[in-house]
Amino acid sequence: MGQIASKTQLRMSFLRWAMVVVPLLLLLGFVSGRSVPVGAQNHWYGALEKPAITPPDWVFPVAWSILYVLIGLALATVLNARGARGRGVAMVLFVLQFILNLVWQPTFFGGHLVYIALIVIAGMLVLGIATTMAFARVRTGAAWLMVPYLVWISFAGVLTWRIGQLNPDAATLVPAQHTTQML
Numbered sequence: 001m002g003q004i005a006s007k008t009q010l011r012m013s014f015l016r017w018a019m020v021v022v023p024l025l026l027l028l029g030f031v032s033g034r035s036v037p038v039g040a041q042n043h044w045y046g047a048l049e050k051p052a053i054t055p056p057d058w059v060f061p062v063a064w065s066i067l068y069v070l071i072g073l074a075l076a077t078v079l080n081a082r083g084a085r086g087r088g089v090a091m092v093l094f095v096l097q098f099i100l101n102l103v104w105q106p107t108f109f110g111g112h113l114v115y116i117a118l119i120v121i122a123g124m125l126v127l128g129i130a131t132t133m134a135f136a137r138v139r140t141g142a143a144w145l146m147v148p149y150l151v152w153i154s155f156a157g158v159l160t161w162r163i164g165q166l167n168p169d170a171a172t173l174v175p176a177q178h179t180t181q182m183l
Contacts, residue, residue, distance in 0.1 A: 044173055121156055
């Protein structure tokens with residue numbers, strides 16, 4: 001009985017964090033993705049020459065949904081670790097990398113700024129690695145939940161870089177679409 005909270009109480013606290021954080025990240029990712037036309041709905045993207053390793057359009061929303069759930073669970077794990085050393089730094093790093101995550105789609109699909117999007121995704125990767133390392137200091141499991149995200153944004157970075165190489169005139173290929181897909 002020397003514990004502050006029982007294992008059941010700790011599990012319930014984690015579940016409460018997860019029930020708030022995971023849907024919030026999914027919602028924010030959805031809003032970012034719907035702020036501009038993406039994939040087949042984007043005439044500019046359709047006109048680009050894409051690398052052979054580009055997955056079909058349906059893969060992206062599925063992959064991002066799974067990744068948002070995983071990183072949401074990672075964040076919930078860290079948020080649940082009250083009093084853990086480095087928790088505050090880990091949360092700040094997570095927020096910073098997630099802001100870049102939300103900025104990428106409007107930059108790439110809306111602004112047609114391939115090389116700026118590449119810089120954004122490089123920042124996401126650097127901050128994602130820093131976040132993962134900070135999460136590892138708080139809870140190892142949280143860091144492991146971040147690994148698929150790091151792999152995916154590395155792959156997305158390679159795709160972005162190759163699209164830039166294959167389409168040096170990408171910014172002027174098709175006029176930017178300034179409509180939102182929110183409705």
